[in-house]
Amino acid sequence: MEHLHLEHVLQTVCVLESVVLRSFGPEGGQVLFTRDTGQAMLSRSGSRILTALRLEHPLARMMVECVLKHSTVTGDGSKTFILLLASLLRMIQKTACKEPNVSHTYNSRETAEASTARHLADKMLAFALEELDDIIAMGVVPYGCCLSWEDFTAKTKLPACTINHCVQKLLASFFHSRLGRTHCDFISNLTCEMLTHWKFKRDLPSSSLQFVNDNFAALHTPVSGFPISCSRLIEGQVIHRDFATPCPQTDHQPVKAVVVTGCLQPKLLNAGEVLVLGCGEQGREENSRKESSIVQFTAWLQSLGASVLLSAVKQSAAVLALAAQAEMCIVECVSEDELSLFAQLIKIELFLFHRYVHVAFHDSEERVTVKPCSLVICGTGEGQTDQYACAFQDAIRMLLSTWKPIGITATTASKKTFQPDKSTCLHVDNQIVKASPFQQYVLEPGCVIPAGGTFEFLLNHALLQHGSSCSISDDTIMGVPAVSQLLANALLSVPRHIYSYSLRRFLQTQTRLLKTDVSSVQVFTSDSGLESVSCKYQLLVAVLQCVSSLLHVDTVLHTHTALHTPSHRLANISWEGTEDERNTNSILTSFW
Amino acid sequence: MALNGGDEDFEWEPPTEAEMKVIQARRERQDKISKLMGDYLLKGYKMLGECCDVCGTILLQDKQKKNYCVSCQELDSDVDKDNPALNAQAALSQVRERQLAAQSTAPSQAPGINEGPSSSQASVSVPLPRPEHCEGAAAGGESSPASTCCPISFTSFIPQTAGLQPVLQEAEEAILTKLRWATNQLQSSASLESSIQLCSLIASCANSLRSLKELSQ
Numbered sequence: 001m002e003h004l005h006l007e008h009v010l011q012t013v014c015v016l017e018s019v020v021l022r023s024f025g026p027e028g029g030q031v032l033f034t035r036d037t038g039q040a041m042l043s044r045s046g047s048r049i050l051t052a053l054r055l056e057h058p059l060a061r062m063m064v065e066c067v068l069k070h071s072t073v074t075g076d077g078s079k080t081f082i083l084l085l086a087s088l089l090r091m092i093q094k095t096a097c098k099e100p101n102v103s104h105t106y107n108s109r110e111t112a113e114a115s116t117a118r119h120l121a122d123k124m125l126a127f128a129l130e131e132l133d134d135i136i137a138m139g140v141v142p143y144g145c146c147l148s149w150e151d152f153t154a155k156t157k158l159p160a161c162t163i164n165h166c167v168q169k170l171l172a173s174f175f176h177s178r179l180g181r182t183h184c185d186f187i188s189n190l191t192c193e194m195l196t197h198w199k200f201k202r203d204l205p206s207s208s209l210q211f212v213n214d215n216f217a218a219l220h221t222p223v224s225g226f227p228i229s230c231s232r233l234i235e236g237q238v239i240h241r242d243f244a245t246p247c248p249q250t251d252h253q254p255v256k257a258v259v260v261t262g263c264l265q266p267k268l269l270n271a272g273e274v275l276v277l278g279c280g281e282q283g284r285e286e287n288s289r290k291e292s293s294i295v296q297f298t299a300w301l302q303s304l305g306a307s308v309l310l311s312a313v314k315q316s317a318a319v320l321a322l323a324a325q326a327e328m329c330i331v332e333c334v335s336e337d338e339l340s341l342f343a344q345l346i347k348i349e350l351f352l353f354h355r356y357v358h359v360a361f362h363d364s365e366e367r368v369t370v371k372p373c374s375l376v377i378c379g380t381g382e383g384q385t386d387q388y389a390c391a392f393q394d395a396i397r398m399l400l401s402t403w404k405p406i407g408i409t410a411t412t413a414s415k416k417t418f419q420p421d422k423s424t425c426l427h428v429d430n431q432i433v434k435a436s437p438f439q440q441y442v443l444e445p446g447c448v449i450p451a452g453g454t455f456e457f458l459l460n461h462a463l464l465q466h467g468s469s470c471s472i473s474d475d476t477i478m479g480v481p482a483v484s485q486l487l488a489n490a491l492l493s494v495p496r497h498i499y500s501y502s503l504r505r506f507l508q509t510q511t512r513l514l515k516t517d518v519s520s521v522q523v524f525t526s527d528s529g530l531e532s533v534s535c536k537y538q539l540l541v542a543v544l545q546c547v548s549s550l551l552h553v554d555t556v557l558h559t560h561t562a563l564h565t566p567s568h569r570l571a572n573i574s575w576e577g578t579e580d581e582r583n584t585n586s587i588l589t590s591f592w
Numbered sequence: 593m594a595l596n597g598g599d600e601d602f603e604w605e606p607p608t609e610a611e612m613k614v615i616q617a618r619r620e621r622q623d624k625i626s627k628l629m630g631d632y633l634l635k636g637y638k639m640l641g642e643c644c645d646v647c648g649t650i651l652l653q654d655k656q657k658k659n660y661c662v663s664c665q666e667l668d669s670d671v672d673k674d675n676p677a678l679n680a681q682a683a684l685s686q687v688r689e690r691q692l693a694a695q696s697t698a699p700s701q702a703p704g705i706n707e708g709p710s711s712s713q714a715s716v717s718v719p720l721p722r723p724e725h726c727e728g729a730a731a732g733g734e735s736s737p738a739s740t741c742c743p744i745s746f747t748s749f750i751p752q753t754a755g756l757q758p759v760l761q762e763a764e765e766a767i768l769t770k771l772r773w774a775t776n777q778l779q780s781s782a783s784l785e786s787s788i789q790l791c792s793l794i795a796s797c798a799n800s801l802r803s804l805k806e807l808s809q
Contacts, residue, residue: 011650
């Protein structure tokens with residue numbers, strides 16, 4: 001049994017930070033992954049790097065799991081997560097060491113520090129959940145602008161700095177940080193095109209993003225051996241299986257398809273067995289039974305009137321042969337995602353593509369909801385292609401998070417009157433309408449600000465102002481002023497690392513931002529790209545939750561079970577298979 | 593809620609200036625350790641769930657299943673550099689300190705050796721200044737002034753060079769032991785880092801021996 005000290009937590013997170021720092025920021029490098037098989041891959045993705053590390057330390061694994069969970073939702077920010085985590089833990093430790101919290105008596109300094117740290121983390125989390133969105137709405141949002149989904153997918157001809165251009169800029173800066181400078185514009189254009197195709201006219205904008213995200217596996221086809229610039233969109237759906245039986249020529253005529261999820265009859269014939277019809281006396285009955293069932297089956301197939309059979313499972317050789325005879329083509333082992341996507345779309349036209357089945361859909365006159373299209377992603381190697389595919393999906397998730405409304409809680413909603421006006425939204429001529437001084441600031445979804453540490457600089461300033469404007473009665477380290485100051489200082493570590501190559505640049509950017517007048521903010525002329533306020537907010541809250549969980553771990557119990565598979569929840573690491581069940585209740589909870 | 597109930601109350605006080613320096617130095621060392629561990633993790637080492645028994649750093653394991661502690665095996669030890677038995681510089685500084693102590697006690701002893709115990713007590717109780725960042729050395733070194741002060745006080749009438757002899761011999765022996773150890777380690781060392789450090793240790797041992805020889809002359 002190992003009693004956990006603040007030092008252990010800090011050391012673990014510092015190690016992960018040093019790993020992640022090398023790839024962080026626009027000047028960050030890439031990590032070369034090599035396998036024993038000789039396969040190599042370059043990546044800058046934080047989650048990929050962290051997953052590739054061999055970590056047996058329970059705290060480290062817990063941290064990595066938090067990062068992965070977060071990046072599954074927002075698609076981005078894994079490295080920033082670790083940096084913020086390290087920075088917060090350091091600040092908490094420094095504060096806990098310096099200031100006494102003498103309301104309790106403790107056994108030792110370590111226990112005192114641990115308890116202070118724990119309470120501090122809880123206070124910060126509570127502060128973030130209650131007040132942070134207001135502070136962001138007041139101090140950060142005015143420096144950005146709001147992108148509306150409708151404008152994004154509008155097909156009108158607009159001048160250079162338009163909404164569509166802005167979403168592309170948002171995507172481009174995402175791809176730039178993930179994949180490098182060279183192809184980020186091309187890939188972001190492709191993503192925009194795909195999303196435009198999949199826009200559901202009558203539904204909420206986020207539902208089409210959600211649809212693309214949920215069905216992404218079925219909506220893209222990775223193809224290795226070609227440069228990324230060969231990637232393109234093709235109409236229809238690509239089913240990632242070849243035909244099991246020869247496909248008849250259809251001449252682009254509509255065909256009927258049948259989807260089956262189970263094994264079809266007959267199972268009477270095994271592979272390699274030869275059925276001789278009309279043979280001698282021996283086995284005649286057996287043969288005739290088989291013969292009749294085969295004839296029945298063939299008749300049934302023909303009665304379907306279908307030319308294509310999509311099967312979720314592998315069919316027997318007999319079925320394949322009979323289907324071929326009936327001039328039906330079968331595609332076996334189609335994945336569940338693809339089948340479900342297929343089932344949502346109607347009326348198919350069939351033709352071949354590479355070694356996959358490409359299904360194109362007719363526009364039905366009554367219900368033109370969406371133009372199905374599939375993304376073909378090319379990459380030089382398998383690993384690289386997989387990376388591009390992941391980057392695409394993460395971009396979709398990032399967009400989803402951007403438009404996710406930040407929770408206005410019941411208490412805050414009652415506190416202020418919600419004024420739904422559009423003055424914070426961008427107009428096509430790129431003028432940001434001045435917000436009236438009496439307007440209530442609301443953290444609207446779709447808000448973006450220039451990248452490059454802007455969010456952190458602005459929030460740092462806003463938090464410091466908030467802290468100093470609070471009543472001075474609460475002067476302890478657990479008071480709001482102290483907590484907001486701690487958070488503000490911890491936030492600065494991110495731009496510090498971004499501008500690690502030049503302290504001057506750091507100071508210049510900070511000064512320029514804080515001197516900028518809100519009304520004269522030009523979001524789109526900055527070269528630094530855009531990032532989503534909502535994603536940053538979610539990141540910050542997730543980091544604070546992780547800090548709180550980490551500091552609440554009191555003891556680590558090492559068990560003798562086998563190593564956990566990745567699907568196991570790490571939070572239960574001390575709960576599984578312990579020999580002494582009586583002690584499990586006290587392991588991961590705080591004693592205070 | 594203290595675990596041990598009503599045991600002595602621990603009155604928490606903020607760290608002093610000296611302790612802050614210790615904390616700062618320790619933090620820098622921790623940063624170095626973290627960076628090294630990050631390097632190793634990227635090379636494919638595994639981060640274990642165990643800590644080193646000696647220094648408490650998280651252990652790494654290489655692909656040959658050998659455990660490796662970055663701070664013990666690669667960085668200079670935090671406390672070893674102040675332990676005279678392991679470090680030539682510390683030995684020299686201890687020698688100098690004792691010289692100072694001998695000089696300060698010799699005049700006090702001169703008036704009357706008949707005063708005996710009280711003055712020798714006084715000389716024993718003179719606290720020799722210890723280097724700041726060396727809890728281990730402080731613990732390890734505390735006993736030695738007490739044990740060696742007595743011979744100094746008894747031999748206060750003897751000229752100082754003679755009084756230094758046992759001390760110098762002790763230091764020389766310690767350095768020679770260390771030299772021998774370093775040579776052995778160097779022969780079996782596989783890491784470039786540690787070989788370089790061992791060579792520099794041998795060089796400083798040689799320098800210390802030279803200085804001791806000069807002192808004894």
